[in-house]
Amino acid sequence: MKHVEPTKLERPRPRGQLRTAAIVLYGTLMLLAVTIPQSVVNWLADMNGNPVQETAFRGAEVLRKLSQGAGVSTVYQRARDIFIAISGVEPD
Amino acid sequence: MLFPTIGFAVFFAVVFPVTWLLNAHNTWKKVFLVAASYYFYAAWRPEFTLLLLVSSVFNYGAAFAIDHFKDRAQRLTVLWLAVAANLGLLGYFKYYNFFAASLMNAFAAIGMKVDIGFIEVALPIAISFLTFHALSYIIDVYRRVIKPTTSLLDIMFYIGFFPHLIAGPIVRANKFLAQTIGPRDPANIRLGQSVFLILGGLFKKVIIANYLSTGFVDGVFRDPTANSSLDLIFGMYGYALEIYCDFSAYTDIAIGIANLLGYEFPQNFNYPYRATSVQDFWRRWHMSLSSWLRDYLYIPLGGSKFGTLATYRNIMITMALGGLWHGASWAFLIWGCLHGSALVIERMLGITGDHADAKRGTLATAVGWLVTTQFVCLAWVFFRAPSTDAWLGYFATMFSGRSWSTSVTPFVAVIFVLGALSHILPPRWFETLEKRYDEAPLAMKVLVPFVVIYLISVAAPAGIAPFIYFQF
Numbered sequence: 001m002k003h004v005e006p007t008k009l010e011r012p013r014p015r016g017q018l019r020t021a022a023i024v025l026y027g028t029l030m031l032l033a034v035t036i037p038q039s040v041v042n043w044l045a046d047m048n049g050n051p052v053q054e055t056a057f058r059g060a061e062v063l064r065k066l067s068q069g070a071g072v073s074t075v076y077q078r079a080r081d082i083f084i085a086i087s088g089v090e091p092d
Numbered sequence: 093m094l095f096p097t098i099g100f101a102v103f104f105a106v107v108f109p110v111t112w113l114l115n116a117h118n119t120w121k122k123v124f125l126v127a128a129s130y131y132f133y134a135a136w137r138p139e140f141t142l143l144l145l146v147s148s149v150f151n152y153g154a155a156f157a158i159d160h161f162k163d164r165a166q167r168l169t170v171l172w173l174a175v176a177a178n179l180g181l182l183g184y185f186k187y188y189n190f191f192a193a194s195l196m197n198a199f200a201a202i203g204m205k206v207d208i209g210f211i212e213v214a215l216p217i218a219i220s221f222l223t224f225h226a227l228s229y230i231i232d233v234y235r236r237v238i239k240p241t242t243s244l245l246d247i248m249f250y251i252g253f254f255p256h257l258i259a260g261p262i263v264r265a266n267k268f269l270a271q272t273i274g275p276r277d278p279a280n281i282r283l284g285q286s287v288f289l290i291l292g293g294l295f296k297k298v299i300i301a302n303y304l305s306t307g308f309v310d311g312v313f314r315d316p317t318a319n320s321s322l323d324l325i326f327g328m329y330g331y332a333l334e335i336y337c338d339f340s341a342y343t344d345i346a347i348g349i350a351n352l353l354g355y356e357f358p359q360n361f362n363y364p365y366r367a368t369s370v371q372d373f374w375r376r377w378h379m380s381l382s383s384w385l386r387d388y389l390y391i392p393l394g395g396s397k398f399g400t401l402a403t404y405r406n407i408m409i410t411m412a413l414g415g416l417w418h419g420a421s422w423a424f425l426i427w428g429c430l431h432g433s434a435l436v437i438e439r440m441l442g443i444t445g446d447h448a449d450a451k452r453g454t455l456a457t458a459v460g461w462l463v464t465t466q467f468v469c470l471a472w473v474f475f476r477a478p479s480t481d482a483w484l485g486y487f488a489t490m491f492s493g494r495s496w497s498t499s500v501t502p503f504v505a506v507i508f509v510l511g512a513l514s515h516i517l518p519p520r521w522f523e524t525l526e527k528r529y530d531e532a533p534l535a536m537k538v539l540v541p542f543v544v545i546y547l548i549s550v551a552a553p554a555g556i557a558p559f560i561y562f563q564f
Binding site: 017018020021022023024025026027028029031032035036039040043076079080083086087088089090 | 098099101104105108109112278279280281283286287303307352501502503534537538541542545546549550551553554
């Protein structure tokens with residue numbers, strides 16, 4: 001929400017920024033894929049079929065089943081249902 | 093390919109490591125980033141990548157031609173030809189039908205039937221942005237701010253770099269080309285700042301701009317005369333928040349992404365609705381465009397060097413063309429002229445300069461803020477209304493005081509408040525958050541973006557609308 005001139009906020013430059021940035025990027029994406037696997041499945045289902053897409057789709061389906069089995073993905077669906085009920089926005 | 097989508101997340105998950113793996117091999121890194129940028133652009137219409145390539149090759153050659161001549165008049169002639177070619181391309185795609193229709197209407201008004209004909213061609217996305225990047229390069233070469241680069245790859249990279257390609261910020265050639273010379277230092281990654289720019293941008297776009305648009309503003313502007321006066325007032329303020337949250341979201345995410353890849357972009361917004369004069373507003377809103385217009389249009393026209401009347405004329409020309417830059421319609425021209433007129437009036441009243449607020453005192457500053465905000469929000473109606481009839485109907489109904497009922501739902505009201513908070517919360521709060529984030533343990537650094545994006549996903553609308561500035 002803020003807009004900062006990058007050069008105005010010079011702080012001491014920590015070492016290992018690249019490693020940390022990579023962990024943040026992939027850690028975040030991995031956690032999102034595990035907790036909201038249905039969105040990955042839907043995204044892949046919308047793509048044109050090819051061997052890569054089909055393999056990725058099968059992988060995403062396995063992830064979705066595992067997540068569902070562990071009860072992780074249902075938390076998202078419940079939270080979404082509560083939000084829709086409170087906000088009154090159109091259901092998906 | 094929109095920023096807040098899984099497609100872009102996957103794209104960036106590939107681009108990020110490859111960019112840094114190639115960092116020691118700068119040329120190969122640039123080849124990769126150009127290829128990635130063209131792929132990014134091709135996601136809309138593959139054929140328009142040709143336009144990107146032609147623009148890059150042409151301006152690469154034009155810069156050498158300008159630099160080749162020692163005589164100023166010859167240099168200027170080549171510059172004019174190159175500027176005309178760039179603007180000709182922009183004009184063909186973006187303004188031909190507008191001028192053809194305007195001309196035919198003008199002839200019709202005097203009883204003559206003239207058929208110039210229209211062209212049926214899709215407007216290449218972001219053509220205005222890539223044209224301004226190209227012009228920045230050749231004009232800077234003409235002014236000898238920079239030498240023409242011998243590397244076509246660098247020009248392709250400068251014009252096509254995907255974070256700024258579609259909707260800015262407009263990066264100056266001399267600032268960007270200096271960053272392409274060698275490998276980038278990963279220590280320049282400001283992780284906290286980039287993460288919060290990206291998260292803030294996602295929140296502003298996905299939640300605030302989208303729900304304001306679909307939940308209220310679109311409906312109000314679709315048929316203004318069917319709404320109450322109060323709803324039209326809310327619609328006007330709603331659109332002001334929507335366009336800020338939409339456009340600043342894009343450039344915030346662009347700045348954050350570019351920094352994660354080791355590149356620096358200029359600031360584009362600085363709490364624009366805190367402005368206490370229209371001049372102040374243009375120092376805070378789309379700063380990379382307003383400074384571009386100042387340096388490449390207003391100053392070459394003569395700026396404020398040739399007397400009061402010439403200054404007013406130059407302001408009006410700059411703002412009128414700035415309005416037209418956004419799109420081919422009379423509404424954009426009127427919007428630009430309104431801002432130009434306001435800037436002229438402020439000059440007449442002496443409300444200008446870097447320390448205008450200090451000279452004015454608290455009460456006058458507060459009045460300045462109030463008047464500026466109302467003016468800016470009223471002017472946005474021209475920007476948003478789809479036709480002349482629409483904005484005429486909008487203002488007629490809004491000022492008629494016909495009805496004071498409202499269709500704003502409690503949820504939309506909450507979105508309004510969240511949008512307003514983007515300007516109310518003190519900047520130092522965000523700076524503290526970033527500092528805390530930078531000092532936090534690694535697990536927390538991962539958890540924060542995960543939790544924020546998770547919550548945004550929970551509350552996100554089913555589909556994400558394209559960013560408003562994509563059409564420009």
